[in-house]
Amino acid sequence: MPGRAGFSRHRTAPLAFARLRREMHELSVAQNILEIAAQHLPSGFAERVQSVRVKVGEMAGIVPESLEFCFGALVEGTPLQGSALFIERVPLRCLCRSCKEPFEPRALAFICPQCGSADTEIVSGRELNVTEIELADEDGDAS
Numbered sequence: 252m253p254g255r256a257g258f259s260r261h262r263t264a265p266l267a268f269a270r271l272r273r274e275m276h277e278l279s280v281a282q283n284i285l286e287i288a289a290q291h292l293p294s295g296f297a298e299r300v301q302s303v304r305v306k307v308g309e310m311a312g313i314v315p316e317s318l319e320f321c322f323g324a325l326v327e328g329t330p331l332q333g334s335a336l337f338i339e340r341v342p343l344r345c346l347c348r349s350c351k352e353p354f355e356p357r358a359l360a361f362i363c364p365q366c367g368s369a370d371t372e373i374v375s376g377r378e379l380n381v382t383e384i385e386l387a388d389e390d391g392d393a394s
């Protein structure tokens with residue numbers, strides 16, 4: 252409705268822009284997820300996708316709600332419309348290289364609680380993987 256909401260347009264545009272900026276990362280991640288799904292689907296199977304499962308590490312820098320929002324927005328009007336995105340969070344885990352003690356760092360302090368060594372490595376929590384694409388039965392037959 253051009254010319255109708257002149258005032259509110261000026262007030263809401265920067266807000267919308269801020270939200271887009273904030274979710275730019277999730278948006279590109281959602282785009283990647285869709286590309287990966289497309290690569291793994293034989294042609295014509297996209298309509299049958301019921302859900303896509305992803306593993307997202309705590310340290311991957313992803314806000315799950317944002318990712319869900321972006322995924323839903325991207326599949327709108329595509330063969331994948333209506334498919335769900337399930338996000339499995341993977342906690343941050345470290346391993347001490349000195350004493351081999353596995354631990355979950357607190358407050359991002361990567362110090363081994365066992366021996367105090369700072370020689371530690373992150374073993375999980377940074378992943379961002381598509382783990383499963385679930386398809387609906389072709390003929391919908393329920394056994």
Ligand SMILES: [Zn+2]
Pocket residue numbers: 347348349350351352363364365366367368
């Ligand atoms: Zn240690």
